[in-house]
Amino acid sequence: MNLTNDPFDPNIDLWNECGERSQSEEAAPTSIADFVISPKEKETQAFLSKRKFATGDPGSVTQRALENSVMKGIFGDDLSRRRFLKAVGASTAYTAISSLIPFHSLQAMVDDAMKKIEKKDLKIGFVPITCATPIIGGHALDFFKKYGLNVDIIKTAGWAVARDKCMNGEYDASHLLAPMPAAMSLGLGSASQDWRMVTNVNTNGQAIVLANKHKDKNDPKLWKGFKFGVPFEYSMHNLLLRLYVAEHGIDPDKDIQIRVIPPPEMVANLRAENVDGYLAPDPFNQRAVYDGVGFIHKLTKDIWDQHPCCCFGISQKFIDENPNTFIVLLTAILDATNTVELRQNRVAFAEAMSPRNYLNQPSAVLKQILTGIYPDGLGNIKNVPDRISFMPYPAQSMGVWILSQMKRWGYISKDIDFKSASDEIFLSTETESAMKAMSEKNRNVKWSDIPASKYPVYDVYGKEFDPGKVIEYIDSFEIKRS
Amino acid sequence: MNVQFRLKAAVLSALMFIVFVVLWHGLTFQQSHETEGIPLTSEQSALLKASGMSESDMQAYAAKGLVFEQIQQIAGLGLSSADIDAAGGIESFGFTTGGAAEEAKTGFPSPSLVWEEAYEQIRDPFYDKGPNDKGIGIQLKYSLLRVGAGFLLAVLVSIPAGFLIGMSPLVNLAFTPFVQILKPISPLAWLPVALYIIKDSEKASIFVIFVCSIWPMLLNTAFGVASVKRDYINIARTLELSKFRTALTVILPAAAPTIFTGMKISIGIAWLVIVAAEMVIGGIGMGYFVWNEWNGLNLASMIFAIFVIGIVGLLLDFVIGRLIAVTDYKE
Numbered sequence: 001m002n003l004t005n006d007p008f009d010p011n012i013d014l015w016n017e018c019g020e021r022s023q024s025e026e027a028a029p030t031s032i033a034d035f036v037i038s039p040k041e042k043e044t045q046a047f048l049s050k051r052k053f054a055t056g057d058p059g060s061v062t063q064r065a066l067e068n069s070v071m072k073g074i075f076g077d078d079l080s081r082r083r084f085l086k087a088v089g090a091s092t093a094y095t096a097i098s099s100l101i102p103f104h105s106l107q108a109m110v111d112d113a114m115k116k117i118e119k120k121d122l123k124i125g126f127v128p129i130t131c132a133t134p135i136i137g138g139h140a141l142d143f144f145k146k147y148g149l150n151v152d153i154i155k156t157a158g159w160a161v162a163r164d165k166c167m168n169g170e171y172d173a174s175h176l177l178a179p180m181p182a183a184m185s186l187g188l189g190s191a192s193q194d195w196r197m198v199t200n201v202n203t204n205g206q207a208i209v210l211a212n213k214h215k216d217k218n219d220p221k222l223w224k225g226f227k228f229g230v231p232f233e234y235s236m237h238n239l240l241l242r243l244y245v246a247e248h249g250i251d252p253d254k255d256i257q258i259r260v261i262p263p264p265e266m267v268a269n270l271r272a273e274n275v276d277g278y279l280a281p282d283p284f285n286q287r288a289v290y291d292g293v294g295f296i297h298k299l300t301k302d303i304w305d306q307h308p309c310c311c312f313g314i315s316q317k318f319i320d321e322n323p324n325t326f327i328v329l330l331t332a333i334l335d336a337t338n339t340v341e342l343r344q345n346r347v348a349f350a351e352a353m354s355p356r357n358y359l360n361q362p363s364a365v366l367k368q369i370l371t372g373i374y375p376d377g378l379g380n381i382k383n384v385p386d387r388i389s390f391m392p393y394p395a396q397s398m399g400v401w402i403l404s405q406m407k408r409w410g411y412i413s414k415d416i417d418f419k420s421a422s423d424e425i426f427l428s429t430e431t432e433s434a435m436k437a438m439s440e441k442n443r444n445v446k447w448s449d450i451p452a453s454k455y456p457v458y459d460v461y462g463k464e465f466d467p468g469k470v471i472e473y474i475d476s477f478e479i480k481r482s
Numbered sequence: 483m484n485v486q487f488r489l490k491a492a493v494l495s496a497l498m499f500i501v502f503v504v505l506w507h508g509l510t511f512q513q514s515h516e517t518e519g520i521p522l523t524s525e526q527s528a529l530l531k532a533s534g535m536s537e538s539d540m541q542a543y544a545a546k547g548l549v550f551e552q553i554q555q556i557a558g559l560g561l562s563s564a565d566i567d568a569a570g571g572i573e574s575f576g577f578t579t580g581g582a583a584e585e586a587k588t589g590f591p592s593p594s595l596v597w598e599e600a601y602e603q604i605r606d607p608f609y610d611k612g613p614n615d616k617g618i619g620i621q622l623k624y625s626l627l628r629v630g631a632g633f634l635l636a637v638l639v640s641i642p643a644g645f646l647i648g649m650s651p652l653v654n655l656a657f658t659p660f661v662q663i664l665k666p667i668s669p670l671a672w673l674p675v676a677l678y679i680i681k682d683s684e685k686a687s688i689f690v691i692f693v694c695s696i697w698p699m700l701l702n703t704a705f706g707v708a709s710v711k712r713d714y715i716n717i718a719r720t721l722e723l724s725k726f727r728t729a730l731t732v733i734l735p736a737a738a739p740t741i742f743t744g745m746k747i748s749i750g751i752a753w754l755v756i757v758a759a760e761m762v763i764g765g766i767g768m769g770y771f772v773w774n775e776w777n778g779l780n781l782a783s784m785i786f787a788i789f790v791i792g793i794v795g796l797l798l799d800f801v802i803g804r805l806i807a808v809t810d811y812k813e
Contacts, residue, residue: 164683
């Protein structure tokens with residue numbers, strides 16, 4: 001989806017991601033008559049040129065996004081939209097449609113918030129991994145500035161420090177692991193403070209990497225006695241690794257050792273043979289291949305496609321004190337998330353994130369990750385476009401799944417109401433309305449895969465997870481601690 | 483020590499350094515092996531052509547060391563040469579002759595590589611490209627400021643306390659168990675606790691410096707004060723000097739060399755600890771610089787940073803060493 005396409009232009013393909021002027025409808029001119037411009041067309045051209053705007057203007061971008069989605073919603077496919085516009089003329093069509101649908105209501109919310117930003121100067125923390133692409137690339141490519149925010153993004157050495165700096169109030173918001181707001185709010189491993197998971201900054205994007213000496217042990221059944229690294233105890237990495245090995249009959253607490261290693265230290269530890277493998281975020285999976293120390297055993301995408309991973313976390317206190325700033329910040333992040341989800345923007349993001357100030361990685365490694373075209377370390381070349389995805393919607397089911405696994409492995413000992421706990425921590429409603437403010441009713445925008453229910457059913461490694469049947473789900477596992 | 487003797491030592495030092503660099507160069511020297519292409523057979527190129535790959539593309543891949551199976555994989559995935567370029571280019575895929583993945587590409591850097599990196603850094607030590615990328619000069623400044631603040635606080639606490647302990651055997655005995663328990667605790671163990679209590683990473687790192695530099699100064703001050711010659715104090719007493727004046731005009735100068743020795747030990751430890759603390763906390767400083775380079779697995783610039791840390795440590799030691807020399811006296 002390109003937010004700046006004019007949905008009232010009959011000569012573009014609105015469904016085509018790039019919004020290129022399509023050739024299909026317009027055959028090459030065959031007679032003199034084809035060169036004559038009809039009055040209706042002239043009027044349309046005049047109308048369209050009036051509607052052109054500077055791409056840097058965020059207000060107009062959200063406005064346009066809204067119109068885009070409405071037009072797509074009305075017409076369902078591009079051919080009928082173009083036929084209609086050509087038949088009645090763009091300006092007539094606009095008048096007719098805008099009398100039916102108030103384009104300005106939702107978008108006014110963001111516009112209004114932008115005028116009343118309580119706090120312009122913000123500090124946002126990030127851990128240098130590609131999961132944080134919407135935050136890091138968003139900063140490098142001036143997405144925050146576009147919405148009138150003056151953001152400093154601060155590199156953080158590891159998740160424990162990120163959590164402490166969040167709790168200390170040194171960061172206004174931070175890139176966190178998806179389970180962290182839950183753990184922080186429940187007071188697991190730290191004091192309890194209300195933190196909210198606002199959006200997913202990424203989905204997928206992790207992998208299990210093994211040291212090169214284990215090339216002959218590319219099967220989890222052979223992993224008894226292995227030492228694995230994960231970035232944090234309360235992380236999707238830990239939960240997914242546990243799920244994966246347990247499904248292959250390996251008890252993660254008894255048969256293997258799982259230790260916490262900050263992501264940047266993963267490759268160094270693998271090289272030093274301190275660990276046999278890890279389930280870690282990129283760039284450290286691809287970096288292990290690039291440096292010739294390890295190979296990619298499995299992408300986490302193949303364990304649970306579109307699983308959550310990292311999130312944009314913010315404290316309830318900040319939301320209460322700065323409601324407008326919150327909406328604007330959320331919109332900026334969503335805009336960046338949406339932009340990087342598009343294939344054609346991936347290389348630009350990879351290049352923008354390569355310098356020392358950001359990820360401090362060779363740009364080739366970042367390009368391999370973001371384009372999904374990469375060597376796997378075993379001599380193969382792979383093409384997995386959704387190796388990492390950027391789907392912001394934090395469905396409550398994801399939260400319930402996380403809580404179910406935390407219960408399964410004994411991180412949560414008391415009985416909790418899974419749904420209400422996840423309702424409180426995962427801000428689906430707020431995020432959904434902000435997403436809608438940018439592209440309401442847009443069925444074709446990938447991110448608007450907003451499920452009909454807040455509690456969609458997932459397929460996690462071949463097993464159905466129904467958030468309504470959590471206890472049954474936990475009980476169905478053979479290896480568990482509760 | 484005469485001049486000639488010093489000169490000899492200097493020559494010896496220089497020789498050792500040269501031997502070290504030559505050894506280093508020898509151990510890290512790698513013959514740059516060119517990737518050798520494996521020409522495709524006409525059968526193979528016909529197969530590739532059938533799957534839609536252009537002649538020039540397949541020859542380019544073969545020339546870069548990819549084997550037929552790999553080129554076939556690229557064709558099978560429908561990847562154009564533009565796709566491969568978007569993914570960083572085929573060179574970055576790390577295939578060498580025979581299509582094997584290259585082993586340990588980022589080996590230990592050679593001295594010349596470290597020098598290049600060092601030159602880049604020294605040429606512009608005060609650049610500022612955002613909160614996470616600042617020149618080595620700015621990083622040093624922040625580390626030194628933290629060490630200075632923590633160290634000064636420790637001086638303010640430990641010297642009066644050391645006087646008290648040194649002048650009164652009773653207080654000395656009473657304090658001993660606490661000092662003995664607290665002294666061996668690694669200052670880094672304090673860091674999470676400090677972060678939790680102080681709720682500010684900047685102050686927490688200063689606190690850690692404070693904690694690690696207080697003990698040597700405290701003990702040395704106490705020892706220095708306690709071992710001032712009884713004769714000096716007796717003379718002060720016959721001259722009817724007040725206790726305060728005795729401490730200030732007699733004991734302090736007499737104990738000064740010992741106190742400064744304590745400071746010398748403290749500042750050495752403080753400089754060791756700040757780098758470690760900054761590696762954990764991140765943000766800015768020499769420790770962060772090393773960590774950030776580690777994170778990018780950029781060994782050359784880490785080694786440069788290690789040299790800088792060593793040299794600054796040497797300078798700090800030298801400054802306090804001069805203070806000892808100035809206050810030293812012969813009996």
